[in-house]
Amino acid sequence: MGCSRSTLPVPAKKGLRNRGFIAEMGDVANKVAYFQAITGINDADLCTEILSAHNWDLELAIASITAGETTRASSSSSTFPDVAESTPLVAGTSRETHDVGLAVPSNGNNSPGLAWRVITLPFSIISASLGLVSGAVGLGLWAASGVLSYSLSVVGLSGRDRGSSQPLVNASQYVLEATEFVNSFESDYGRLRPNFVTEGFMDALQRSRREYKLLFVYLHSPEHPDTPVFCQGSLCNEVLVAFLNENFVSWGGSVKAIEGFKMSNSLKASRFPFCAVVMAATNQRIALLQQVEGPQSPEEMISALQRVLDESAPVLVSARIEAEERRNNMRLREEQDAAYRAALEADQARERQRIEEQERREREAAEEDRKRKEEEEARERAAKELAQKEAALAKLRQEKALSLGAEPEKGPNVTQVLVRFPSGERKERRFHSESTIQSLYDYVDSLGSLELNRYTLVSNFPRTVYGEGKLSLTLNEAGLHPQASLFVELN
Numbered sequence: 001m002g003c004s005r006s007t008l009p010v011p012a013k014k015g016l017r018n019r020g021f022i023a024e025m026g027d028v029a030n031k032v033a034y035f036q037a038i039t040g041i042n043d044a045d046l047c048t049e050i051l052s053a054h055n056w057d058l059e060l061a062i063a064s065i066t067a068g069e070t071t072r073a074s075s076s077s078s079t080f081p082d083v084a085e086s087t088p089l090v091a092g093t094s095r096e097t098h099d100v101g102l103a104v105p106s107n108g109n110n111s112p113g114l115a116w117r118v119i120t121l122p123f124s125i126i127s128a129s130l131g132l133v134s135g136a137v138g139l140g141l142w143a144a145s146g147v148l149s150y151s152l153s154v155v156g157l158s159g160r161d162r163g164s165s166q167p168l169v170n171a172s173q174y175v176l177e178a179t180e181f182v183n184s185f186e187s188d189y190g191r192l193r194p195n196f197v198t199e200g201f202m203d204a205l206q207r208s209r210r211e212y213k214l215l216f217v218y219l220h221s222p223e224h225p226d227t228p229v230f231c232q233g234s235l236c237n238e239v240l241v242a243f244l245n246e247n248f249v250s251w252g253g254s255v256k257a258i259e260g261f262k263m264s265n266s267l268k269a270s271r272f273p274f275c276a277v278v279m280a281a282t283n284q285r286i287a288l289l290q291q292v293e294g295p296q297s298p299e300e301m302i303s304a305l306q307r308v309l310d311e312s313a314p315v316l317v318s319a320r321i322e323a324e325e326r327r328n329n330m331r332l333r334e335e336q337d338a339a340y341r342a343a344l345e346a347d348q349a350r351e352r353q354r355i356e357e358q359e360r361r362e363r364e365a366a367e368e369d370r371k372r373k374e375e376e377e378a379r380e381r382a383a384k385e386l387a388q389k390e391a392a393l394a395k396l397r398q399e400k401a402l403s404l405g406a407e408p409e410k411g412p413n414v415t416q417v418l419v420r421f422p423s424g425e426r427k428e429r430r431f432h433s434e435s436t437i438q439s440l441y442d443y444v445d446s447l448g449s450l451e452l453n454r455y456t457l458v459s460n461f462p463r464t465v466y467g468e469g470k471l472s473l474t475l476n477e478a479g480l481h482p483q484a485s486l487f488v489e490l491n
Contacts, residue, residue, distance in 0.1 A: 028048075028056070031051060031056060031058055032044055032047050032048055032051065034058065035047045035050070035051055035058060035061060035062065039062065041265075042270060043269075043270055043271070043272075045221070045223075045224060045272070046221065046255060046264070046269075046272070049221065049222075049223050049224075049255065049256065050064070050255075050256075050261070052223075053256050064258070064261070173258065173259075174199070174200030174201070174202075174203075174258075174259045175198065175199050175200055175203075177200075177253065177254070177257040177258065177259055177260070178196070178197065178198045178199055178200060178251070178252075178253065178259075179198040180257070181196070181220065181252055181253055181254050181257065181260070182196050182198050182252070184222075184254070185220065185231070185252065188228075188231070189231045189232055189235075189236050190236060192236050192238060192241055193235070193236050193241060194216070194218070194235065194241055194244045194245060194248075194250040194252070195244075195245050195250055196218075196250050196251060196252040197249065197250065197251055199251075200259060201217075201251055201253070201259055201263060204249060204251035205251075205278070205280055205286065206280075207249050208248075208249040208279065208280070209279075209280050211249060212316060212319050212320050212323065213247065213248055213249050213316075214247075214248055214249075214277050214278070214279050214289065214308065214309070214312060214316075215248065215249050215250075215251060215277070215278050215279060216244055216248040216249065216250045216251070216275065216276075216277055216305070217251055217252070217253075217263065217267070217275065217276040217277070217278060218235065218250070218251070218252040218253075218273070218274070218275050219252075219253060219254075219255055219260055219263060219264050219267070219269055219272065219273075219274040219275075219276075220252055220253065220254045220255065220260065220273075221254075221255050221272040221273065221274075222254060222256065224272040224273070226272065226273060226294065226295045227272065227273055229295060230273040230295045230296070231273075233297075233298070234295070234296060234297060234298045234301055235273075235301075237298035239298060239302065240298040240301055240302055243302055243305065243306075244305070247305070247309055248277070248305070255269075255272075267288065267291065269293065270293065271293040271294050272293070272294075273293075273294065273295060273296075274291070274292070274293050275291065275292040275293075275296075275301070276288060276289075276290065276291040276292070277289045277290040277291075277305065277308045279312070279315075289308050289312060290304060290305070290307075290308045292304055393448070394448075396445070397445060397446045397447075397448050398446075400442040400443075400445045400446045401442075401446035403439075403442055404439060404442055404443055404446065407429055407430050408430050408431070408432055409430075410430065412482075413432060413433045413434070414430050414431070414432060414433065414482075415430065415431050415432070415433045415435075415475045415476075415480060415481045415482055415483060415484065416428070416430055416482065416483040416484075417429055417430070417431055417440060417443075417475075417480065417483070417484050417485075417486065418483075418484070418485045418486070419440075419443075419444060419457075419486050419487075419488060420485070420486070420487045420488065421488050422488060422489075422490055427443075427444075427447060429443055431443075431475060432475075433474065433475050433476040433481040433482070434474045434475070434476065435474065435475055436471065436472055436473060436474055436475075437457070437466050437470050437471050437472070437473050437475070437478055438471040438472070440457060440466070440475075440486065441457065441471070444457070444488065454490060454491050455488050455489060455490050455491060456488075456489045456491060457486045457487070457488060457489075458486065458487050458489050459480075459484060459485065459486055459487070460485075460487065465489075466478065466486070
């Protein structure tokens, strides 16, 4: 199966010039034969499944295996394009620049590089160091899209412009297909199954490289008559499942899905059920170590897989040893680097601590000096304010004492006033009966024993408060003549 190594044969059917002729091809056998001729797939059952999945739309089924519009390859070209000029198949991925993990050792031969534009799928034999029937299968080309598109355009089947191209399949589509396959397989055959990874083939291949295991590939043809018996009796056998899960990374795909169908072309699956064991090679290639086609018993499967493990053991062991050495060397370098960084960080921490301690002492000294200056300034300012206040009060008292004038002699128009202070102190003075209540406040203020505006003069029996509203009354008008006894009441 797959494409030929030269040009793709196109069936010579007279009158087949356009879609109208194909639409009249009602005969199933003719459509299958035509589909086989165009695609180069020899398995009639597989062709029938593909056509059935596309509702027997011949054009749609043929277009499903083309990755895009390409130009016809030159028949005189004897070499393949260099890998550096290739275009990755999956959108968002790029060509590897170095191998990571498990991979087939390079044998030094200049194997042809692969790209999706290449017409023929190149296949080269891997070095006999594994002792297996093995070959490198290009991953850059899933189908010979160039020849197919050209052939379709010749017979008038291409519905697209020559200058357009179909977008590449996104990697997330492969993850979705893998997930759907696992869910469908588990629904049909139960939870006892190989641990198929729910990711695309390339990601599964990278996983096997990282885990230093081989990749077990199962291509599922759901409508093939041998599929249910093989899945139930062999693939889901408890012993085989345990063997696969312990020794392999497993990937499965349905041939009705895009990636499963492309892998069936790349691995040239001609009979189902189809199983293969592969491992990564260089330059986006894989080594096909073993393939099993058709129904097999669990014992036969385990025997074949065990033989692959035994014969690939030198490569696996060597890869693990080299990886362990790399990890040990890396761990040693990391420990040395960590020790150096720890010592450096300790020195830097001590230096930072010394600088921080010095800065702290300097800040504390500066803060103490600032506080001392502020306290001195505050004391000076308070002393100055106090002095100013006392001077102002002294001046005010003096002014009030002067405003009272000389104390009058006793007489009929002279009032004798006794003032009692909260401290028990008593002061007595004579005033003219026509003097105002304000003169009594001026007298108390002039004594300097109380703060201004912080007291009120009151009398008992009856209690009378001589506040702001009575300051303009004369002593006679206020009923304090000829004598009065007042108390100083603090506010």
